[in-house]
Amino acid sequence: MQAHPFIFDPIEQSYREFSDIPRLLASAVAIISRSKTLWGACRFALVTMSAFCVGSSYAQEKSLPELTISSKPIPTESWSFHFGVLEIPEYSGVHPLLQPQYETTLSKVVPLTMLFDVTLAYTDFSQLDVLSSHRLAFVDYGFHGGVRYTFAKDRKAYPFTALEYFTSLLFGADVFPDPPSNDPGRVCIAFPLTFGALYGLGERSNFQPTTQLEFGLTARPVWYYRQSWGFSYAATIGFRFPSY
Amino acid sequence: MRKPLIAVLLLLLPQWVMAQSDSVARNDSSEVNWARVAIATGGLAAGITGLHIYQSNAWWSNNRAPFHVIEDDQYQAEFDKVGHFFGGYYSSYFFDEAYRWAGLDTAQSAVLGAFSGALWEFYIESEDGFAHDWGFSRGDAKSDILGASFYLLNNRIPFLRDFRVKWFYTPTTKVTEGKTDIPGHKPTIIEDYGGQTYYLRADVHHMLPDNMKSYWPSWLNLAFAVSGYNINAHYPDGSDNFADRKKAYYISLDYDMDKLIPESSIGILNFVRRALGYWHFPAPALRLSPNPKFFLIFPVSITFDHGLHIGAEPSLGG
Numbered sequence: 001m002q003a004h005p006f007i008f009d010p011i012e013q014s015y016r017e018f019s020d021i022p023r024l025l026a027s028a029v030a031i032i033s034r035s036k037t038l039w040g041a042c043r044f045a046l047v048t049m050s051a052f053c054v055g056s057s058y059a060q061e062k063s064l065p066e067l068t069i070s071s072k073p074i075p076t077e078s079w080s081f082h083f084g085v086l087e088i089p090e091y092s093g094v095h096p097l098l099q100p101q102y103e104t105t106l107s108k109v110v111p112l113t114m115l116f117d118v119t120l121a122y123t124d125f126s127q128l129d130v131l132s133s134h135r136l137a138f139v140d141y142g143f144h145g146g147v148r149y150t151f152a153k154d155r156k157a158y159p160f161t162a163l164e165y166f167t168s169l170l171f172g173a174d175v176f177p178d179p180p181s182n183d184p185g186r187v188c189i190a191f192p193l194t195f196g197a198l199y200g201l202g203e204r205s206n207f208q209p210t211t212q213l214e215f216g217l218t219a220r221p222v223w224y225y226r227q228s229w230g231f232s233y234a235a236t237i238g239f240r241f242p243s244y
Numbered sequence: 245m246r247k248p249l250i251a252v253l254l255l256l257l258p259q260w261v262m263a264q265s266d267s268v269a270r271n272d273s274s275e276v277n278w279a280r281v282a283i284a285t286g287g288l289a290a291g292i293t294g295l296h297i298y299q300s301n302a303w304w305s306n307n308r309a310p311f312h313v314i315e316d317d318q319y320q321a322e323f324d325k326v327g328h329f330f331g332g333y334y335s336s337y338f339f340d341e342a343y344r345w346a347g348l349d350t351a352q353s354a355v356l357g358a359f360s361g362a363l364w365e366f367y368i369e370s371e372d373g374f375a376h377d378w379g380f381s382r383g384d385a386k387s388d389i390l391g392a393s394f395y396l397l398n399n400r401i402p403f404l405r406d407f408r409v410k411w412f413y414t415p416t417t418k419v420t421e422g423k424t425d426i427p428g429h430k431p432t433i434i435e436d437y438g439g440q441t442y443y444l445r446a447d448v449h450h451m452l453p454d455n456m457k458s459y460w461p462s463w464l465n466l467a468f469a470v471s472g473y474n475i476n477a478h479y480p481d482g483s484d485n486f487a488d489r490k491k492a493y494y495i496s497l498d499y500d501m502d503k504l505i506p507e508s509s510i511g512i513l514n515f516v517r518r519a520l521g522y523w524h525f526p527a528p529a530l531r532l533s534p535n536p537k538f539f540l541i542f543p544v545s546i547t548f549d550h551g552l553h554i555g556a557e558p559s560l561g562g
Contacts, residue, residue: 077351077400102396104351116355118393143366143389145359173366175385178313186313187373187380225373225380226311 074111074152075242078103080214084236086121086140090179095121095139096128097234103148111152116145119174137177140232144172144192162200162209169193174222188222188230198240212240276347284346288339292364296371307376314379320437321489323472325387327434328365330442332391333398333409334522336361340399341515354399362392406447410467410498412524414439414543418476441471441543443524445498463503467524469494471543473534496529496542 082099101117121140122128148168170192178186196216200209218234316324340357344350365388373380391409398404416438433439445467449460473492502521508514529542539545 102355102400104355106352114352114355116359116393116396118389141386141389143359143362143393145355145363173363173370175382177382186382187311187370187385225370 074105074108075103075113075208075244076105078113078240078242080238080240082214082216082236082238084216084234084238086119086232086234088121088140088176088230088232090230091139091176093124095123096125097121097236099236099238103240106147111150113148113150114146115148115168115170116143117170117172118143119172123177140174140176142172142174142190144170144190146170146172146192148194150198162203164198164200165196166198167193167195186224188224190220190222192218192220192234194218196236204244208244209242212242214238214240280346284342288342288360308374309376311373312379313373314381315383316381317383319486320472320475321486321491322383323437323440323470323475323489323491325383326442326470326491327437327440328384328387329391329394330409330411332361332365332388332393333395334361334391334411335364336392336395337519337522339364340395341518351400354396358392358396361395362389365389365392406451408445408447408500408522410443410445410522410524412441412443412526416476438472438475441469441494441524443467443469443496443498445500445524447500463500465498465500467496467498469496469524469529490534492534493532494529494542495532496524497527498524499527501525 080101080103082097082101084097084099086095086097088095098120099117101115103113103115106112106114119140119142120138123137123139127136146169148166150164150166152164170190172190172192174188174190176186176188194216196214198209199213199215200211201213202210204210214237216234216236216238218236220232220234222230222232224230336358338357339360340353343353343356343360346353348356366385369380369385369388372378372384394409398407398409413433413436415433416436418436418438419433445465448464448466449457449462452460471492471494473490474488475490477486477488500521501523502517505517505520508517526541526544529539531537531539537545
């Protein structure tokens with residue numbers, strides 16, 4: 001039997017070349033979104049992962065001597081600006097996202113910060129044409145506040161580490177336009193949960209990162225007024241400008 | 245969709261209580277005073293509960309409906325959106341004061357204040373969404389969020405600290421004679437947009453180079469302002485009352501009461517002094533548009549038409 005150099009596409013019920021991987025990924029997402037069980041499993045995995053991360057970070061903090069904790073670079077405040085895409089099942093398509101964010105530390109020894117963001121998601125990419133005179137059309141705008149924990153590494157032990165991970169849990173509200181059909185509600189309370197990574201683009205002499213690249217994946221459980229629970233997702237990339 | 249200012253005014257109540265023992269509200273100490281945190285959160289919770297009960301009885305009772313959203317972009321020529329912006333901004337200020345009084349540092353209290361202000365205004369807007377006679381206004385919510393966000397920017401970006409949003413109010417016939425858009429509706433000063441003016445003032449003294457500061461008093465500012473124009477227009481002949489309602493724009497002098505009134509060792513006086521820093525008081529102004537006009541003391545109009553006439557500018561509110 002000849003080995004097949006292709007991948008099986010479950011939607012088309014046929015084999016495809018490796019170059020079709022993006023399409024296969026889209027197929028996988030489509031299958032997951034059609035299945036309530038798989039959808040639920042994804043949500044469960046997300047919540048479990050977040051609980052695990054928070055638990056492990058707490059254990060890590062407890063196990064570290066106080067001296068090493070204080071050698072982690074904790075900015076007093078940071079401004080970030082994120083670009084990305086937002087996917088809301090009730091509003092078809094992928095929507096460009098802009099998200100300015102402010103962050104300030106809650107502690108001088110634990111890399112826990114509180115933050116406030118404003119989320120602006122446009123209906124489509126043509127809305128980003130700043131030279132156009134049309135009125136901006138948002139598919140989602142809202143605000144969120146909450147806490148972020150950065151898995152900051154001890155710079156005495158890892159002086160050259162540029163990559164750090166973080167997780168954040170926020171609470172806020174969002175407003176949507178009228179959906180085309182099956183009105184799922186147009187105003188919601190949201191609980192964005194984000195996992196991401198910070199990559200330092202430079203470092204000061206005392207191991208404090210300067211500007212950082214920030215990558216984030218957000219799952220956002222939402223409760224639509226008078227309606228039901230929903231879910232939306234965002235992927236963002238941006239810059240974080242910490243000050244110490 | 246309305247009432248942002250009454251929300252702010254009712255939030256004053258717990259603030260006044262808290263300010264009783266406040267003599268060092270502006271400190272950056274990282275020591276959180278948990279007793280003050282309890283008083284601040286308790287006071288805010290009591291204020292919010294009181295406001296909810298008041299609004300439930302005054303506006304929302306017997307007026308409930310399923311949640312619904314409205315578009316009211318043409319309402320009052322969008323001037324009400326400026327009011328909502330200020331509602332989010334000023335609410336954030338009061339929350340910020342409470343958190344700072346409790347011992348949070350300036351950055352923490354500012355971010356928490358802005359978040360609380362936005363949440364508070366959003367809550368009021370959401371309750372409107374369940375009211376039969378009005379609804380959740382997307383435009384109002386956008387303005388609320390913008391106002392709270394600007395408060396944070398205003399506090400954390402050094403350049404923006406030279407700017408401040410202020411408000412000014414004089415009653416119009418809407419309140420004094422009960423002329424309202426909705427028959428049978430009792431107008432309040434909150435809905436009296438014709439009498440409201442909002443200012444963005446620049447601290448000229450602080451912006452000047454050091455060698456020029458002595459030429460400009462520290463309390464005197466320049467401001468850009470926006471008010472309603474013909475905002476209460478009513479036409480008995482059945483014409484569209486909203487057709488001639490506009491926004492008017494001004495440049496104006498402005499003065500900071502928190503700089504003119506000396507600092508006091510009594511907490512409540514200091515709190516009132518700082519809160520007055522967000523209010524504009526009558527000052528010379530030039531209306532740029534529409535119908536350019538100079539006001540010696542805005543909004544008093546002085547005209548010479550077969551004699552001297554002094555009175556409130558009628559075109560503001562009608």
